[in-house]
Amino acid sequence: MPKIKAGVIVFPGTNCDRDTYYALKQTMGCEVDSVWYETKTLRKYQLIVIPGGFSYGDYLRAGALARFSPVMEALREYTEKKGLILGICNGFQILLEAMMLPGAMQRNDTLKFICKDVQVRVERNDTPFTLLYKKGDRIQIPIAHAQGNYYGSEQTLASLEKQNQIVFRYCDESGNTTEQSNPNGSLHNIAGLCNSETTILAMMPHPERASDSTLGNDEGRKIFLSIKKALS
Amino acid sequence: MDNVEKILKELNLTGDEYKKITGYIGREPNITELWIFSAMWSEHCSYKSSRPYLKRMPSSGKDVLIGPGENAGVVSIGDGLAVVFKMESHNHPSFIEPYNGAATGVGGILRDIFTMGARPVAILDSLRFGEPDDDKMKYLIDGVVAGIAGYGNCMGIPTVGGEIYFDAAYKDNILVNAMAVGVVPDDRIFLAKASGAGNPVFYVGSKTGRDGIHGATMASASFTDETAVLKPTVQVGDPFMEKLLMEACLELMKTNHIVAIQDMGAAGLTSSSVEMAAKGGLGIEIDLDKVPQREEAMLPYEIMLSESQERMLLIAKKGHEKAVEAVFRKWNLDVSQIGRLIESPEIIVKANNRVQARLPLTVLVDEAPVYTRYARMPVSVTTTATTNASEEIPEPKDYDSIFIQLLSSPTIGSKRWAYEQYDHSVGTDTVIKPGADAALIRIKGTRKGIAITTDGNSRYTYLSPYAGSGIAVCEAARNIACIGARPLAVTDCLNFGNPENPDVMWQFIESINGITSACLAMGIPVVSGNVSFYNETEGTSIYPTPVIGMVGIMDTLRERITPDFKDNGDSIILLGETLDECGGSEYLKLVTGKISGRPPRVSPEMEKRVIDLLHAMNKMHMVKSASDCSEGGLAVTVARCAIAGNKGAKLNMQWRYRPDLELFSESQHRIIITAAHKHVDKIKKMAQQNDIACKMIGMVGGRRLIVNNRVSVSVEDLRNAYHRGL
Numbered sequence: 001m002p003k004i005k006a007g008v009i010v011f012p013g014t015n016c017d018r019d020t021y022y023a024l025k026q027t028m029g030c031e032v033d034s035v036w037y038e039t040k041t042l043r044k045y046q047l048i049v050i051p052g053g054f055s056y057g058d059y060l061r062a063g064a065l066a067r068f069s070p071v072m073e074a075l076r077e078y079t080e081k082k083g084l085i086l087g088i089c090n091g092f093q094i095l096l097e098a099m100m101l102p103g104a105m106q107r108n109d110t111l112k113f114i115c116k117d118v119q120v121r122v123e124r125n126d127t128p129f130t131l132l133y134k135k136g137d138r139i140q141i142p143i144a145h146a147q148g149n150y151y152g153s154e155q156t157l158a159s160l161e162k163q164n165q166i167v168f169r170y171c172d173e174s175g176n177t178t179e180q181s182n183p184n185g186s187l188h189n190i191a192g193l194c195n196s197e198t199t200i201l202a203m204m205p206h207p208e209r210a211s212d213s214t215l216g217n218d219e220g221r222k223i224f225l226s227i228k229k230a231l232s
Numbered sequence: 233m234d235n236v237e238k239i240l241k242e243l244n245l246t247g248d249e250y251k252k253i254t255g256y257i258g259r260e261p262n263i264t265e266l267w268i269f270s271a272m273w274s275e276h277c278s279y280k281s282s283r284p285y286l287k288r289m290p291s292s293g294k295d296v297l298i299g300p301g302e303n304a305g306v307v308s309i310g311d312g313l314a315v316v317f318k319m320e321s322h323n324h325p326s327f328i329e330p331y332n333g334a335a336t337g338v339g340g341i342l343r344d345i346f347t348m349g350a351r352p353v354a355i356l357d358s359l360r361f362g363e364p365d366d367d368k369m370k371y372l373i374d375g376v377v378a379g380i381a382g383y384g385n386c387m388g389i390p391t392v393g394g395e396i397y398f399d400a401a402y403k404d405n406i407l408v409n410a411m412a413v414g415v416v417p418d419d420r421i422f423l424a425k426a427s428g429a430g431n432p433v434f435y436v437g438s439k440t441g442r443d444g445i446h447g448a449t450m451a452s453a454s455f456t457d458e459t460a461v462l463k464p465t466v467q468v469g470d471p472f473m474e475k476l477l478m479e480a481c482l483e484l485m486k487t488n489h490i491v492a493i494q495d496m497g498a499a500g501l502t503s504s505s506v507e508m509a510a511k512g513g514l515g516i517e518i519d520l521d522k523v524p525q526r527e528e529a530m531l532p533y534e535i536m537l538s539e540s541q542e543r544m545l546l547i548a549k550k551g552h553e554k555a556v557e558a559v560f561r562k563w564n565l566d567v568s569q570i571g572r573l574i575e576s577p578e579i580i581v582k583a584n585n586r587v588q589a590r591l592p593l594t595v596l597v598d599e600a601p602v603y604t605r606y607a608r609m610p611v612s613v614t615t616t617a618t619t620n621a622s623e624e625i626p627e628p629k630d631y632d633s634i635f636i637q638l639l640s641s642p643t644i645g646s647k648r649w650a651y652e653q654y655d656h657s658v659g660t661d662t663v664i665k666p667g668a669d670a671a672l673i674r675i676k677g678t679r680k681g682i683a684i685t686t687d688g689n690s691r692y693t694y695l696s697p698y699a700g701s702g703i704a705v706c707e708a709a710r711n712i713a714c715i716g717a718r719p720l721a722v723t724d725c726l727n728f729g730n731p732e733n734p735d736v737m738w739q740f741i742e743s744i745n746g747i748t749s750a751c752l753a754m755g756i757p758v759v760s761g762n763v764s765f766y767n768e769t770e771g772t773s774i775y776p777t778p779v780i781g782m783v784g785i786m787d788t789l790r791e792r793i794t795p796d797f798k799d800n801g802d803s804i805i806l807l808g809e810t811l812d813e814c815g816g817s818e819y820l821k822l823v824t825g826k827i828s829g830r831p832p833r834v835s836p837e838m839e840k841r842v843i844d845l846l847h848a849m850n851k852m853h854m855v856k857s858a859s860d861c862s863e864g865g866l867a868v869t870v871a872r873c874a875i876a877g878n879k880g881a882k883l884n885m886q887w888r889y890r891p892d893l894e895l896f897s898e899s900q901h902r903i904i905i906t907a908a909h910k911h912v913d914k915i916k917k918m919a920q921q922n923d924i925a926c927k928m929i930g931m932v933g934g935r936r937l938i939v940n941n942r943v944s945v946s947v948e949d950l951r952n953a954y955h956r957g958l
Binding site: 116206 | 378386470471473475563654656660663674
């Protein structure tokens with residue numbers, strides 16, 4: 001079987017590209033390219049990851065400038081072909097700014113950058129990104145962001161709930177989605193979203209930082225293994 | 233020049249220094265030249281008060297590839313790799329404008345690392361604030377922490393450790409010391425030594441503005457009310473720009489297009505051009521009209537002295553100009569060839585088609601004045617540092633309450649409120665995160681890890697600069713050992729008051745001697761460092777504050793140890809001896825409000841034996857957890873291990889002193905370890921053979937920390953107290 005081909009998009013201020021590259025190689029054993037943001041086509045890939053970082057410094061809104069870059073055109077074309085996209089952290093923010101997913105990110109309600117392990121609950125396992133989890137699984141995974149406070153209008157939230165697009169929610173150690181377990185003020189405790197076709201997953205937590213037991217946590221590893229299984 | 237005296241005062245040069253300058257160059261300097269002298273001869277650039285003493289510190293060793301004098305020290309770690317590291321202060325700017333002062337402190341130290349070809353892998357910050365109880369101080373604390381976070385997080389380099397102490401001594405002069413560590417293949421190290429007359433000089437990175445023009449001078453003078461007016465001289469950081477600059481430089485360094493490179497830090501274009509050319513025994517000619525500028529009508533001296541951030545100066549090979557330019561264009565950075573190297577050892581600065589300055593480099597670099605300043609032991613040392621602190625402390629009626637107070641005091645309490653704002657997991661290499669004795673960064677592609685810590689208890693150095701400085705080195709080594717690594721080398725950041733004050737000069741010399749003897753005894757070289765004098769406000773100096781940054785090496789990550797208690801039933805063992813030593817302790821301060829008494833005794837020889845013993849026991853897989861005893865004494869250490877492991881403990885102490893003094897004494901060279909019961913005899917025997925005191929003091933288990941019939945607190949209450957925050 002030919003190896004899966006994955007591309008990791010690199011904007012000038014992306015800073016989790018090397019981490020993501022490493023995690024994809026280690027967990028999926030796939031071929032990985034770093035894809036410069038000026039690239040005009042992504043046709044040869046089966047998986048595109050938009051990793052974390054500060055794409056253009058993000059002095060405006062996180063991801064607000066990235067959406068105008070050449071690679072985003074290529075990404076739209078790629079989406080039409082139903083290729084898989086995983087947006088992590090800044091990747092989530094960029095997908096929102098590019099309106100490939102509904103809603104917006106606000107500053108954390110603490111008004112501070114937060115870097116810590118949180119718990120999230122897996123809301124559905126019928127996506128290519130989560131098929132190795134069980135529905136209701138609770139996983140520990142780190143977040144590291146200043147703008148991860150998900151906002152959507154009432155209509156948007158109702159639609160997300162109705163179409164079952166919420167993949168991860170912040171929860172406590174018992175799996176309850178409480179206000180206290182919500183680190184940043186996200187509405188409906190949203191930590192990860194997919195599109196209605198489940199070809200795009202966007203999440204604030206960093207699975208590439210939770211994929212290696214040496215780092216004390218590999219509970220995010222199944223996200224990559226799920227993708228591998230889905231693509232095989 | 234008219235009004236020479238007024239100008240000299242503004243430039244912080246003395247009349248004698250001016251005479252020296254005219255003597256050396258055989259004429260009166262023009263204003264641009266005088267500014268160049270003022271920068272190069274400033275304390276900050278020339279180390280004129282400290283140079284003779286710094287030479288005392290041991291700087292060589294079998295693994296040392298590059299010692300002091302370059303942008304950072306470099307030490308081999310085998311496998312064809314080397315670590316590059318340095319620590320630097322950004323104290324005055326951070327007091328004036330905390331966010332940008334701290335941010336650019338991080339930016340500056342990161343440039344020192346990637347300038348040498350190394351990719352930075354970790355940042356640590358050693359901070360000193362006044363008591364966190366007034367609004368001004370809270371503003372400074374918030375700003376500094378946010379500034380560090382803002383810069384490091386955007387760069388994608390994890391901030392993995394450091395320390396934060398609070399003391400009224402820093403009320404009007406906070407300290408912000410940033411350390412950075414990078415990794416580089418040992419055959420790809422880049423230096424700031426120019427070579428090849430005729431080679432082109434390139435300016436890359438941000439455009440030059442008027443910010444930071446007085447930077448090196450400001451760092452070389454004391455604070456007064458007027459200093460606040462210097463706010464515009466604090467540079468503004470742009471981490472996104474620095475990220476681009478770092479990636480572009482590292483990309484360029486994979487090629488063979490450049491021969492030397494240096495960042496523009498203190499004194500900007502002046503020091504980078506002068507130092508690079510001088511190191512290569514060459515001269516340099518630069519044309520300021522070609523320097524990218526973001527402000528209009530800048531005068532030559534302003535361009536030469538600007539400390540605008542995120543800029544580098546590099547020497548390319550002749551004929552490779554296009555290739556160099558292409559790399560920086562890819563990253564959308566300004567790149568401009570501003571001059572060339574020349575045979576004649578001088579700097580020629582042109583602007584508007586005229587020579588604006590022409591000075592011999594040897595005079596700027598080698599003939600900078602050296603001052604042997606008058607030193608005298610301060611009276612306070614004899615009056616406050618000789619008392620027996622324990623006699624001033626009444627025995628507490630309620631041990632639980634005093635213990636909880638100690639654990640939640642700002643200096644001892646968890647720094648989670650700060651490090652949760654730092655991205656400490658980016659890079660996916662942080663094996664041991666903030667909160668343990670030291671941080672551990674793995675090196676992908678090898679089995680190795682780098683251990684990193686910073687240490688410096690300035691209450692001890694205030695009471696005895698010699699002992700306190702030795703303690704800082706010992707504690708750093710002990711922290712490295714407690715996570716299972718071996719100490720490798722030191723960088724230091726020496727923060728002191730005004731060296732023209734004999735008391736301060738005495739503290740400085742004593743401190744250097746303390747560091748020197750500890751490093752010699754333990755065989756740990758000092759490979760880089762920074763001196764920050766003039767940390768005084770309106771005539772009051774800070775505590776002498778030498779901060780030790782230490783890097784250690786772990787051959788295989790499997791050897792790592794963490795402080796958390798692991799299993800119920802494990803034996804808790806104290807290595808080292810507890811004495812009645814509460815001088816300068818957190819306990820003394822909590823109960824009496826005093827900073828006095830004899831600080832703990834220090835014996836680097838003993839320290840080395842203790843950490844060698846720990847290392848040997850770890851090799852035999854007998855150590856399940858380890859954590860050193862420092863501020864707050866052994867009770868606080870046990871509490872931290874209990875909180876981290878979420879397990880209680882029961883201690884049965886055999887009191888040698890009054891229980892509170894024994895629990896909270898800050899005696900050095902002690903480590904709390906846990907081990908399976910079956911290993912206790914072996915551990916005791918090994919300790920005895922090495923002449924190290926070793927006592928089994930209790931056992932892990934339950935939900936409470938219980939000490940004889942004195943202390944009984946639930947782990948939950950300990951945790952709440954410890955993580956209470958400010």
